[in-house]
């Protein structure tokens with residue numbers, strides 16, 4: 445019989461577990477790519493001779509419609525590869541009839557789809573319409589079980605009340621419901637989580653099918669009579685998880701962001717007015733996917749996180765602009781971008797109010813530039829920009845340089861700037877808050893005095 449899979453239940457469709465919330469935000473969970481290379485899906489024919497619920501005809505139809513549902517994933521994924529070889533999204537399928545099941549070599553299967561009347565555990569009755577279990581370890585193998593018995597609300601009454609409780613009927617669920625559930629569970633096997641809203645009404649609308657669900661990964665209720673479809677959101681989610689090579693193994697690690705920067709490191713908001721802050725970047729041309737947006741994450745000085753989606757033009761350029769006025773918190777913001785599940789480097793942007801006393805306030809970007817310089821990640825130029833900023837703000841008072849001899853000057857030229865090791869060490873410690881500003885400034889003043897650092 446079927447090779448047993450040791451697994452943990454991660455994915456299931458749950459009927460009645462909605463949570464209420466005030467705001468309406470949507471999240472699309474992605475659990476990361478689960479399958480590797482071309483996967484073989486084995487569809488196990490249900491045991492209809494031993495079922496009071498399934499006819500032979502319905503069992504054969506389930507086999508056909510399952511194949512069509514899984515194939516819909518392949519067709520949708522491939523349809524986005526305009527003008528490219530589409531083999532990276534191939535999903536092989538093997539239907540295994542009852543007669544073949546004894547002799548079949550299940551080792552060739554990566555994903556199993558099997559059918560049962562209802563969950564074995566009574567706790568899960570009516571709640572689970574299906575489940576997907578992943579094999580332990582990063583094997584890409586998973587096991588999908590579809591529960592096919594129709595559920596309705598049965599009426600019972602006593603002398604005081606009429607009750608409507610879910611109960612199983614003696615026949616299978618509508619084929620379009622079963623198909624929706626198969627497509628949903630296969631999304632889990634691919635590594636997608638749920639598409640959900642934290643608003644009760646919205647969630648119920650999607651689940652019951654009174655409002656079309658924007659994603660096949662929205663939670664599905666037994667009351668939903670529709671056949672849900674795989675949407676553009678779903679295809680984009682899978683493509684962003686798996687990348688350019690689809691299910692096939694990755695080539696080398698690709699650079700996603702050719703650049704990412706803010707048009708200014710400091711924005712000063714004029715009194716009673718506003719200014720426009722902007723960040724822009726460039727997506728590497730080999731990583732660009734038409735229609736996929738860049739996600740910009742902004743962390744404000746109070747560590748509140750906000751994300752925005754911005755369009756990427758066909759040449760890979762993206763730009764995010766926002767009006768900043770005195771209604772926003774001043775201080776240091778951290779900004780980074782995500783695309784194709786890869787993160788850009790982080791940049792820091794300072795927002796200041798005009799006329800604000802910035803004495804003794806050292807912006808994070810200066811600390812960062814000092815840290816990166818100490819770690820040899822950036823050259824002197826960016827370090828000097830930071831020091832110049834401190835001098836302009838009156839935070840660091842530079843000494844006058846000592847007279848330099850011609851020899852010193854020439855010796856320094858070809859080597860760039862020569863900086864004693866202890867100053868770099870101090871810089872690192874300072875960026876980690878291990879030494880005080882003054883201790884670090886002493887080192888910088890020494891460099892300026894000796895003419896090593898020309899500000």
Ligand SMILES: [Zn+2]
Nearest residue numbers: 455456457628
């Ligand atoms: Zn689910």
